[in-house]
Amino acid sequence: MAGNDFVVLGRLADPYGVQGWLRLYPFADDPLTWAEMPAWWIGKEGGPWRECRPQGMRAHGDGLVVRLDGVPDRTAAEAMKGLLVAAPRSALPKTGENEFYWADLIGLEVVNTAGERLGKVAGLIETGANDVLRVVGDDDAERLLPFVAAVVLAVEKEAGLIRVEWGSDW
DSSP states (O other): OOGGGEEEEEEEEEEETTTTEEEEEESSSOGGGGGGSSOEEEEOTTOOEEEEOEEEEEEETTEEEEEETTOOSHHHHHHHTTOEEEEEGGGSOOOOTTOOOHHHHTTOEEEETTSOEEEEEEEEEEOSSOEEEEEEOTTOOEEEEEOSTTTEEEEETTTTEEEEOOOTTO
16 A cells, blocks of 8 residues: 555554553544554554554553554554654545544645735644644744634635744744
């Protein structure tokens, strides 16, 4: 599968314990349902991706831990640190109205109500309170816009556009 056929769901972090478990930072809602997928895809941004089957996942404290097939111990888990967890777009449920996968927002043009182009979405940041769009302009200036209804007025995926209430000099 090509790299754009995948949607990144989260990132593997530090090993947890000595039996191959890893901390998992999700980029999507309801990550416990991912355990129902027969396979995940593990890799770096832009690929290559390799199939990996989840062997266990559970909530732990305020986060999640996961054990993957082929990761028998802490040493193997350390080698997985920083890798992304993805799934083929075809394996994911359809989004509801005004719901988006982060991968669908990256690369969209951001324009304010005055018609000024602010840049393109380069990434998203999860803050706990709300997600934040990381918008990079042609001049490499970076703006951080809260992904909330008061700021994001419309997401027009087909047009490749996000309309926002945000000044170009903010």
